[in-house]
Amino acid sequence: MKVTISRKAHFNAAHRLYRKDWTFEQNNAVFGKCNNPNYHGHNYELTVSVTGKIDPETGFVIDVKFLSEIIKEEVEDQFDHKNLNLDVAEFQDLNPTAENIVVVIWNKIRKKIKPEFELEVVLYETPRNFVTYKGE
Numbered sequence: 001m002k003v004t005i006s007r008k009a010h011f012n013a014a015h016r017l018y019r020k021d022w023t024f025e026q027n028n029a030v031f032g033k034c035n036n037p038n039y040h041g042h043n044y045e046l047t048v049s050v051t052g053k054i055d056p057e058t059g060f061v062i063d064v065k066f067l068s069e070i071i072k073e074e075v076e077d078q079f080d081h082k083n084l085n086l087d088v089a090e091f092q093d094l095n096p097t098a099e100n101i102v103v104v105i106w107n108k109i110r111k112k113i114k115p116e117f118e119l120e121v122v123l124y125e126t127p128r129n130f131v132t133y134k135g136e
């Protein structure tokens with residue numbers, strides 16, 4: 001029997017969607033207003049879900065306090081109130097789209113969760129735009 005436990009979190013960050021090797025016009029054609037050279041911000045919301053067997057001794061799949069500390073260290077402390085393009089090493093050469101951000105977050109959290117657990121991250125970039133990654 002497997003159960004999923006989830007923790008919500010959020011961070012605010014600025015970004016610009018563009019490729020350094022494209023002209024401004026090429027970037028504008030693909031990324032539109034998201035190519036603003038002065039950047040723009042989002043209130044990102046995420047849900048991190050861990051699936052596994054319940055430990056019969058504790059009744060936990062994973063201590064949600066432990067999960068919240070991982071999210072704080074790996075996501076909030078590193079991304080909150082940052083410019084993703086300029087301040088976050090993972091996006092120096094990676095376009096900070098919602099798709100790329102959710103994969104970066106998943107990889108960072110995956111390293112802290114035991115292999116027997118499944119991990120899923122859902123990231124909302126706006127209230128209407130969201131991405132999901134399960135490591136597949």
Ligand SMILES: Nc1nc2c(c(=O)[nH]1)N=C([C@H](O)[C@H](O)COP(=O)(O)OP(=O)(O)OP(=O)(O)O)CN2
Pocket residue numbers: 017034096097098099125126127128129
């Ligand atoms: N596949 C992707 N497409 C887009 C991404 C992305 O990360 N992946 N990102 C953007 C923009 O950064 C942003 O998310 C879109 O902002 P906006 O158009 O303001 O979106 P809203 O949902 O807030 O606004 P609507 O008025 O509902 O469209 C663009 N594309």
